[in-house]
Amino acid sequence: MTVRALTRQLVSIPSHDDPTAAGSAIEAWLRSETDATVERTDAGVIARRDGGGRCALVGHHDVVPPADEQTDDGEYVIHERDDRLSGRGSADMKGSLAAALCAFRDADGPCTIASFRGEEQGGVGAQRAIEAGFAPEYAVVIEGSTGYSADGVTDVAVAHKGRRASTIHATGTAAHASEPEHGTNAVYRATEAVGVLQELLPPETRVLGHDLRGRLCVTGIEGGSAWNVVPDSCAITVDERTVPDERADIGRVTAIDGVTWDVEQDLPPMACDDDAFAHAVLDAATAAQSSSPALVTKPHATDAGWLAQAGTTCVVCGAAEPGEAHTDDESVSLPVLERCYRIYRNLLSRIEGWD
CATH class of the missing domain: 3.40.630.10 (Zn peptidases)
Structure with missing residues (x-):
C-alpha cells in the first residue's frame, strides 16, 4: 500500500x-x-x-x-x-x-x-x-x-x-453597590493580579543555539452577579507558553489578599x-x-x-x-x-x- x-x-x-x-x-x-x-x-x-x-x-x-x-x-x-x-x-x-x-x-x-x-x-x-x-x-x-x-x-x-493553563481566583465580600465600602471588591483584587502578570517577563532559553521565548497572556476574566452588587468573586484565565527549565513566576499573585492560583493543564x-x-x-x-x-x-x-x-x-x-x-x-x-x-x-x- x-x-x-x-x-x-x-x-x-x-x-x-x-x-x-x-x-x-x-x-x-x-x-x-x-x-x-x-x-x-x-x-x-x-x-x-x-x-x-x-x-x-x-x-x-x-x-x-x-x-x-x-x-x-x-x-x-x-x-x-x-x-x-x-x-x-x-x-x-x-x-x-x-x-x-x-x-x-x-x-x-x-x-x-x-x-x-x-x-x-x-x-x-x-x-x-x-x-x-x-x-x-x-x-x-x-x-x-x-x-x-x-x-x-x-x-x-x-x-x-509547553503550555500551562491556569486560573487565578479572587474572592471578596459582597455588598450593595450604593455602599461599596461595606464590601471587598473581588474584581479590584483580580485587576491587581493582572497588574502583577503584566510585570512578569516571559522566560527565555537557548536550545542547540536556537532561541526559544515563552509567552504569557490573560485570556479571560469573569466576575460579578448584578449591576448593583459589589462582586465577591472573580476568575482570570491565563495561557502561558513555557520553555525548558524556565517558568514565569505566576505564583507572585498569591501575595495579594484573597487571591489563589490553580493550574489546570501543564504540557511540558x-x-x-x-x-x-x-x-x-x-x-x-x-x-x-x-x-x-x-x-x-x-x-x-x-x-x-x-x-x-x-x-x-x-x-x-x-x-x-x-x-x-x-x-x-x-x-x-x-x-x-x-x-x-x-x-x-x-x-x-x-x-x-x-x-
Missing part, C-alpha cells in the same frame, strides 16, 4: 470522539504488512521489529472535532486537488503517520513505531505508555515541521514550547539534548529533498514534551505546515508526505549504526 492510499484510509476514519476504529485499522495494517511485534493497549498501538532498536517514530491517531463541511452524514469528507489531500486529520497528523508506517514497513533493521490516542486531550496516551515502560533512546515525533525555515521545506524542530516543553542526533535527522531530511532544511523551533506543545521529560532524546519532523492543523480546510501536501517517507526510512535504516 502506498503512502497516499494509506493516508486516504486513515483520514477517512472518524476519530475525534473515539479513536478506537483508527487504532484498530493501524493495528490490522501493521499485522498484515509487517512482521513486527504489535502491542495494542489503552495508550495506543506500538510495533517493534527485531527488538525495537534505538529509535522510535511517534505519532497519534486522534483528531480534533471536524467542521460541518468536513463531514457528510457522519463520515469524514476527503478531497484531492493540486497535489494536496484535504480532510480532518490530514495534516494533524494522519498523513505523516501513513508516511511513518510505510517507512517502518520498508526500513532495514530494528525499529519502533508508536501511534497514541489522546494527544489532543493533553497527551494522555503518551503518558500512559511512558508509565507502562515505553522509553526509546531516541524519538522522532512526526508533528509538523514543514515551512518553518522557508516555504515548502521540511525542517527538523529541536525544541518546542521539549528540548533536544543531543546535537549529534539532531544533525543525524537533519542529514536524513537533507538527503530527501532538493531544498536545504534547517534546525528550527516550534511554538506548539506535542507528545515530544512528555517523552523528553521521561528521558527520551526527541526531535520533531513531519509534513504539516504552520497554520494547517485544526482548520476547517485542513490539508497536507502529498509530495511532502512522500518526502517524509524518505526521511523516516533513511533515518531508521541507518540509526543503529549511528553514533
Whole structure:
C-alpha cells in the first residue's frame, strides 16, 4: 500500500470522539504488512521489529472535532486537488503517520513505531505508555515541521514550547453597590493580579543555539452577579507558553489578599539534548529533498514534551505546515508526505549504526 492510499484510509476514519476504529485499522495494517511485534493497549498501538532498536517514530491517531463541511452524514469528507489531500486529520497528523508506517514497513533493521490516542486531550496516551515502560533512546515525533525555515521545506524542530493553563481566583465580600465600602471588591483584587502578570517577563532559553521565548497572556476574566452588587468573586484565565527549565513566576499573585492560583493543564516543553542526533535527522531530511532544511523551533506543545521529560532524546519532523492543523480546510501536501517517507526510512535504516 502506498503512502497516499494509506493516508486516504486513515483520514477517512472518524476519530475525534473515539479513536478506537483508527487504532484498530493501524493495528490490522501493521499485522498484515509487517512482521513486527504489535502491542495494542489503552495508550495506543506500538510495533517493534527485531527488538525495537534505538529509535522510535511517534505519532497519534486522534483528531480534533471536524467542521460541518468536513463531514457528510457522519463520515469524514476527503478531497484531492493540486497535489494536496484535504480532510480532518490530514495534516494533524494522519498523513505523516501513513508516511511513518510505510517507512517502518520498508526500513532495514530494528525499529519502533508508536501511534497514541489522546494527544489532543493533553497527551494522555503518551503518558500512559511512558508509565507502562515505553522509553526509546531516541524519538522522532512526526508533528509538523514543514515551512518553518522557508516555504515548502521540511525542517527538523529541536525544541518546542509547553503550555500551562491556569486560573487565578479572587474572592471578596459582597455588598450593595450604593455602599461599596461595606464590601471587598473581588474584581479590584483580580485587576491587581493582572497588574502583577503584566510585570512578569516571559522566560527565555537557548536550545542547540536556537532561541526559544515563552509567552504569557490573560485570556479571560469573569466576575460579578448584578449591576448593583459589589462582586465577591472573580476568575482570570491565563495561557502561558513555557520553555525548558524556565517558568514565569505566576505564583507572585498569591501575595495579594484573597487571591489563589490553580493550574489546570501543564504540557511540558521539549528540548533536544543531543546535537549529534539532531544533525543525524537533519542529514536524513537533507538527503530527501532538493531544498536545504534547517534546525528550527516550534511554538506548539506535542507528545515530544512528555517523552523528553521521561528521558527520551526527541526531535520533531513531519509534513504539516504552520497554520494547517485544526482548520476547517485542513490539508497536507502529498509530495511532502512522500518526502517524509524518505526521511523516516533513511533515518531508521541507518540509526543503529549511528553514533
